[in-house]
Amino acid sequence: MSLHRTTQDGVARAAAAVLCLAVAWIHIQDQGGFPGDKKPHYVAIGYYLLEGAGALGAALLLAGWRTRLYPADWLLAAAVATGPLLGYVLSRGPGLPNYSDDKGNWTEPLGVASLGVEGALLLLAIVVLAMSRRAARAPGL
Numbered sequence: 001m002s003l004h005r006t007t008q009d010g011v012a013r014a015a016a017a018v019l020c021l022a023v024a025w026i027h028i029q030d031q032g033g034f035p036g037d038k039k040p041h042y043v044a045i046g047y048y049l050l051e052g053a054g055a056l057g058a059a060l061l062l063a064g065w066r067t068r069l070y071p072a073d074w075l076l077a078a079a080v081a082t083g084p085l086l087g088y089v090l091s092r093g094p095g096l097p098n099y100s101d102d103k104g105n106w107t108e109p110l111g112v113a114s115l116g117v118e119g120a121l122l123l124l125a126i127v128v129l130a131m132s133r134r135a136a137r138a139p140g141l
Helices: 003-030 041-063 072-092 109-137
Strands: none
Touching (some): 003 109, 041 072
């Protein structure tokens, strides 16, 4: 691996780690701190899982952890982005069972900020995963 590619990888990992932590921080703020007061209980559990996954994803990305066959750190980063994006659409659109706090509230400032952070993280993860896949297929590497 060239120095240029190694530097690019490090920059991408650092950026993704910051974005993972930002997703976690935004959701801690949205739930009113930690442990928070989200109801119903399954929504609170979802927040805790997301926050933990964001912290774990950041740690794995910064450590440069991955296996030869499976880029788990980048897949986790993509999941940290995708989960709350889906939750945003479901909670504001059709609604979630026993949860109507955000139904129709598409322009909540923290929610919109979250969309930006999650969108950037998802885009970065997709690009890196696609480039990794292409590099793995390249002959002689």
